[in-house]
Each structure stands twice: as structure tokens, then as C-alpha cells.
Amino acid sequence: MRISTAGESHGKGLFCIIEGLPAGLTIDRDEIDACLALRQSGYGRGGRQKIERDRTEILSGVRGGITLGSPVCLAVWNRDYENWKEIMAPEGCDAEQRRLTRVRPGHADLTGLKKFGGEDARNILERASARESAVRVAAGTVCRQLLRSVGIEVAGYVRSVGDVCDGREYPFEALSRRLPELLMMDAEIQRSAMAYIDACRAAGDTCGGVAEVRARGMKSGFGSCMTYAEKLDARLAAALMSVQAVKGVEVGAGFAAARLPGSRVHDEIFYEAECGYFRKSNRAGGIEGGMSNGEEIVLRAAMKPIPTLMKGLATVDYVTHEPARAAAERSDVCAVPACEVILESALCAELAAVLLERLGADNMTGLKKRYEELTQ
Numbered sequence: 001m002r003i004s005t006a007g008e009s010h011g012k013g014l015f016c017i018i019e020g021l022p023a024g025l026t027i028d029r030d031e032i033d034a035c036l037a038l039r040q041s042g043y044g045r046g047g048r049q050k051i052e053r054d055r056t057e058i059l060s061g062v063r064g065g066i067t068l069g070s071p072v073c074l075a076v077w078n079r080d081y082e083n084w085k086e087i088m089a090p091e092g093c094d095a096e097q098r099r100l101t102r103v104r105p106g107h108a109d110l111t112g113l114k115k116f117g118g119e120d121a122r123n124i125l126e127r128a129s130a131r132e133s134a135v136r137v138a139a140g141t142v143c144r145q146l147l148r149s150v151g152i153e154v155a156g157y158v159r160s161v162g163d164v165c166d167g168r169e170y171p172f173e174a175l176s177r178r179l180p181e182l183l184m185m186d187a188e189i190q191r192s193a194m195a196y197i198d199a200c201r202a203a204g205d206t207c208g209g210v211a212e213v214r215a216r217g218m219k220s221g222f223g224s225c226m227t228y229a230e231k232l233d234a235r236l237a238a239a240l241m242s243v244q245a246v247k248g249v250e251v252g253a254g255f256a257a258a259r260l261p262g263s264r265v266h267d268e269i270f271y272e273a274e275c276g277y278f279r280k281s282n283r284a285g286g287i288e289g290g291m292s293n294g295e296e297i298v299l300r301a302a303m304k305p306i307p308t309l310m311k312g313l314a315t316v317d318y319v320t321h322e323p324a325r326a327a328a329e330r331s332d333v334c335a336v337p338a339c340e341v342i343l344e345s346a347l348c349a350e351l352a353a354v355l356l357e358r359l360g361a362d363n364m365t366g367l368k369k370r371y372e373e374l375t376q
């Protein structure tokens with residue numbers, strides 16, 4: 001299975017093509033739209049989200065709500081395009097308007113201009129923008145529906161915003177009780193996180209955070225210890241790292257494992273006739289030797305603060321080379337909950353790809369049968 005996306009932040013819309021989905025998968029568009037709405041919500045979002053009401057339009061590959069095995073094409077239209085079409089239309093627009101030359105530290109502006117040429121960072125930022133993640137969530141939710149049909153569930157929550165951190169561990173079932181404002185688990189910690197966001201907003205600043213995403217029901221043996229490219233942890237880390245603004249990924253105990261002796265890190269193995277092999281801990285995060293080991297897959301990703309700061313950081317104008325304040329018209333202060341939703345989608349997409357590579361992708365009946373036959 002392969003997913004590609006297209007579209008600019010203020011262009012007509014965002015589009016994706018999912019190739020290699022099996023025939024016979026029932027698509028729930030309401031669930032896709034609910035995930036899109038969740039991605040848009042969250043305390044700390046800016047003015048753009050008051051304009052957009054993201055919905056999916058299914059353009060191909062689905063008939064009567066069921067996949068045909070042909071490429072699935074999805075669209076999420078940009079409402080804001082109405083305000084931008086004279087500047088952004090693919091043909092006959094005035095591309096001299098709304099030029100951005102006061103390149104923003106931390107965004108793709110400067111390096112993108114040096115790489116792709118020209119003098120207007122709008123040509124770079126329109127695609128580098130995290131707006132693209134809307135259609136990635138749409139595609140990821142289709143993959144979530146595929147995973148669910150064989151018994152794999154994906155969930156997650158926000159562990160920290162700025163320096164406000166929830167250090168507790170939660171069972172998978174509890175994650176459905178995360179709180180709507182920031183997708184955190186604990187009301188008091190979330191209140192502190194919201195106060196932190198308010199302080200950032202008042203200071204014209206932004207903040208990042210950490211999200212944890214998990215998959216339950218993935219049987220053992222997905223990925224491989226035999227080649228680098230097939231290692232499941234490498235593939236999942238790449239999928240999460242590719243989400244806009246993510247600067248670090250941990251698997252299981254992650255960096256903390258490096259500070260502990262082996263006796264406190266590795267998950268000891270037990271056996272009982274009724275349930276076979278099992279472990280009493282999961283510091284490996286469900287992956288050993290680059291393969292799923294049948295335990296829950298546990299990953300964490302760190303999102304950096306959004307690079308568009310209302311107070312504007314010191315920079316240089318790309319055309320005049322004069323010192324300047326970086327461009328800022330409107331910005332989110334915190335998009336960590338959105339990032340969490342996108343990370344879940346990225347995880348769903350990569351796990352679906354891994355599943356289909358191992359078990360084949362012709363039709364859902366065959367896929368389900370082959371998955372059931374695998375041992376846990």
C-alpha cells in the first residue's frame with residue numbers, strides 16, 4: 001500500500017491517493033470526518049481553524065461505501081481558498097501579492113528558497129505547512145478502519161505541553177477517556193497545560209509537547225530482524241518523524257532505557273499453557289529485534305514549538321539581506337493535540353502497509369483469514 005498527498009495550505013484543497021488497499025473494506029466516512037474535526041480542535045489553535053470545517057470527499061476507489069481494490073482518492077477542500085484564489089489559483093493569479101521574504105527561523109522558508117529557487121517563501125511554506133496533515137488524517141483513518149477489521153486498535157494521548165508533563169502510565173482502555181481540550185488524561189495537569197498555553201499566547205510565543213501513540217492487537221512477527229529497511233521500529237519512527245514539527249521519537253522506554261541497567265529494562269519472558277508466552281512488562285514497546293512481539297506497540301513523539309511566533313524572531317529579509325523580524329500574521333500557539341491525531345494516523349498508515357506487505361492485499365476476506373491464522 002502506498003499513500004501520496006498533494007495540495008497547498010491556501011490552495012483549492014488537499015488530496016491523497018491510497019494505492020494497494022484490498023477490495024471489500026467498508027469505509028465509514030463519518031469516522032473520517034470525526035477524526036478531521038478532532039485534528040482541528042484543541043486548546044491553543046489559531047484563527048485559521050475558525051475558517052475551515054474539514055470534511056472528506058471520496059472521489060474514487062469506493063463504491064457504495066466499499067473499496068474496489070482500485071486507488072482510493074480523497075479530497076479535503078480548503079474553505080480559506082475563497083480568500084486566497086487571486087493569489088493562489090493554479091492559473092491566472094497574481095503571485096506578486098502576499099510575498100513572504102522575512103523568512104521564519106524553524107520553518108522551511110530559508111532552506112526551501114535556497115533549494116527550490118525564487119524569492120518568495122510562499123512557494124515553499126504553502127506545502128511545508130502542517131495544513132497538509134488534514135488529508136493525511138483522512139488517509140490514516142481509512143487505514144485505521146482496515147486495521148480494526150482484523151482486530152488492531154490505535155489510540156493515544158498528549159503527555160506534555162511545554163514543561164507541564166504527565167509522567168503516569170495508563171492502560172490502553174483508559175485512553176478513550178482523554179479530555180477534549182488537549183487530549184491529556186489528567187484534568188489538573190491539563191489545567192496547568194492550558195495556563196502554560198495562555199502564558200505563551202500572552203507573550204506572543206508558541207509551545208510544543210509530547211504525544212504517546214499505541215497499537216493493541218498487532219500479532220508478533222511484523223517487521224524483520226533481517227534487513228534495516230524492514231525493521232518495524234525503524235519504519236514506525238520514520239513515519240512519526242515525517243509528521244510536521246516532530247523532532248524526536250521514542251519506542252517503549254526509549255531514552256530512559258539508556259540510563260538503566262539491563263535487568264531493569266528487558267521484559268522477562270514467561271509461559272503458561274493457556275496463554276503461551278507472555279511478559280509482565282512492556283519496556284520494549286512491543287518491538288524486539290525490529291519485529292512486533294505481540295505486546296502493545298508504544299511510541300512517543302516530541303513536537304517542537306510552532307515556528308510562526310507572533311512576536312517574530314530575529315531574521316534577515318531574503319531579498320534585501322537587511323535584519324528583520326520574522327513574518328507573522330496569525331498562528332496557532334499550540335498544536336500538540338492536532339499532532340497527536342496526526343501521529344495516530346501516521347501509525348495507522350504504516351502498520352496497515354506492514355500488514356498488507358506480509359499478508360497480501362487482494363481482498364478483505366483473505367486478509368482477515370490469514371491474520372486469524374497467525375499466532376499472537
Ligand code: EPS
Binds near residue numbers: 048049125130308
Ligand atoms: C501553518 C500555519 C497556519 C496553521 C496551519 C499550519 O495556517 P495559516 O497560515 O493559514 O494561518 O493554521 O495549519 C492548518 C491550517 C491546519 O489545518 O492544521 C503552518 O505554517 O504550518
